[in-house]
Amino acid sequence: MxxxxxxxxxxxxxxxxxxxxxxxxxxxxxxxxxxxxxGGMKARAAVSMLAAAAARGDLAPGATIIESTSGTLGLGLALAGKALGHPVRLVVDDELESDLRGLFSAYGVELEVVTEPHPTGGWQQARLDRLAELLAATPGAYWPDQYDNPDxxxxxxxxxxxxxxxxxxxxxxxxxxxxxxxxxxxxxxxxxxxxxxxxxxxxxxxxxxxxxxxxxxxxxxxxxxxxxxxxxxxxxxxxxxxxxxxxxxxxxxxxxxxxxxxxxxxxxxxxxxxxxxxxxxxxxxxxxxxxxxxxxxxxxxxxxxxxxxxxxxxxxxxxxxxxxxxxxxxxxxxxxTVIRDPAADRAPAPAIPGVAEALRGLHGNGTARRETADGVTT
Structure with a gap:
């Protein structure tokens, strides 16, 4: 077809x-x-998360998708966004391969590039901190939250x-x-x-x-x-x-x-x-x-x-x-062969898991730059 x-x-x-x-x-x-x-393996997860969010009313038609990724989920979101009619903005880090950056540019995906790892949470926490700032500044945007989203x-x-x-x-x-x-x-x-x-x-x-x-x-x-x-x-x-x-x-x-x-x-x-x-x-x-x-x-x-x-x-x-x-x-x-959740006693997830503090106004520890779809860095 x-x-x-x-x-x-x-x-x-x-x-x-x-x-x-x-x-x-x-x-x-x-x-x-x-x-x-x-779109690779994670296109399956990307479509599942976006479709479920739309069905619940959490994702409005045409709303921007903002997500943190080391790369693979970003490819899936790029395909899912085009299929379902959503622009995609990805928070990545300086270690993202140049070839993959070029591919995202070809797909018309905007990149926010974090340039310093978080002192205790590494690149992932630095990306999440920047993601929280972007969500707060982008009305109607949706965060799939691949780490904690059961979809x-x-x-x-x-x-x-x-x-x-x-x-x-x-x-x-x-x-x-x-x-x-x-x-x-x-x-x-x-x-x-x-x-x-x-x-x-x-x-x-x-x-x-x-x-x-x-x-x-x-x-x-x-x-x-x-x-x-x-x-x-x-x-x-x-x-x-x-x-x-x-x-x-x-x-x-x-x-x-x-x-x-x-x-x-x-x-x-x-x-x-x-x-x-x-x-x-x-x-x-x-x-x-x-x-x-x-x-x-x-x-x-x-x-x-x-x-x-x-x-x-x-x-x-x-x-x-x-x-x-x-x-x-x-x-x-x-x-x-002995498996235990290392955070078995952790508290329930906040309303926006992992970045609630940043959304209340705290600043992230990393710095970032923005790469538009045409490769211009700001």
Whole structure:
């Protein structure tokens, strides 16, 4: 069917992605190839959040969408905005790849670029602080809030339904964790058919999500400096932390052996899915490759960049087992089978989660500049 720009028919381009069998030693696992879908994996979440907000009356026709992103959700929002008739304004940071900035410019998406990380919350908190200022200054704007919005997870029910039609059985789901949405959504659907499904989360070394201390990370789209409420901790049987060098090695090995390639989340998920398949021969392991390689040609697949960042170290062949999430700091690939929400006693979410204080008039700690769709910086 032909899709006209700015029409709901664009939504028909999202999803219906294939699966592939990937060899891991003498075993195999199945990967859902979300890079094939227009707008990438997070277009599913973007449409779900915007459609649900419009149905509730929270999102007015033609209203501006403002969101914080490391990049991937921004691509999904760009497509969803065009399909549903909303301009999109993204709060990004200085580490966003130049190629992706160029793509956003081509899409007509306005960027607010945060230039200094928050002293305790990193780039994510700095982006959220700037986002709060923009919301306060933009009447009628809507913030999807990918980190805490349950409609994020709901957007992946269709992916789960596709998987049920594509595979016979799944014993283990391996899912990379950023906002937590796709793992939560998939687990709900898959456990309706397979109630004993084991779920392994894949986080980044230096991420706070599973109780480790926040540290500066090269990897984007995987891990978090804040604690997203969409992470459903009771769903997990195990968590793995993967560092940048291990993700690079996994990405390059995957590309060289299969012709499939992707970014940080894809490499980390492939590493852990291969480990799970080899460790438990006969188990049906499923993972999701969220994106393709094009955004990473100047980083993960660039020898000079990897040398400059010391990413050609020999990775560990197996993960270190940690007795608890926060008792020992993961310095490289590590795993833990005792899962607990590190903020189990936190207070209920404010009316606008994560930025309520800023909206009451407090100022953010970062500085920002604005890039218009034609690339002019102000």
């Amino acid at each position: 032909t899709a006209d720009l700015g029409q709901p028919a664009l939504l028909e381009l999202i999803g219906r992605t294939p699966v592939a069998r990937v060899q891991a030693g003498n075993s195999w696992y199945t990967a859902k190839l979300e890079s094939v879908g227009v 994020n997870a709901s957007g992946y029910r269709a992916m789960g339904a596709e998987i049920l039609d594509q595979v016979d059985t799944v014993d283990v789901l391996v899912a990379s964790i950023g906002s937590g949405g796709h793992c939560a959504g998939l687990t709900r659907v898959l456990r309706e058919r397979w109630p004993h499904l084991r779920v392994i989360g894949v986080d980044a070394v230096g991420s706070r999500i599973f109780g480790q201390p926040d540290r500066r990370r090269l990897m984007r789209g995987l891990g978090s400096s804040i604690l997203p409420r969409n992470v459903a901790y009771p769903d997990f049987d195990e968590v793995h932390w993967v560092d940048a060098a291990e993700a690079v090695a996994s990405c390059r090995r995957l590309a060289a052996t299969t012709g499939l390639a992707g970014g940080w989340s894809t490499g980390a998920a492939a590493l852990v899915a291969g480990w799970a398949a080899e460790r438990e021969p006969g188990s049906r392991v499923l993972t999701v490759f969220p994106d393709g390689p094009h955004r990473y040609l100047r980083t993960i697949y660039n020898d000079d960049w990897c040398h400059r960042h010391g990413l050609f170290a020999t990775p560990a062949p197996t993960p270190t087992l940690l007795p608890s999430q926060n008792g020992e700091i993961a310095g490289g690939w590590a795993r833990c």
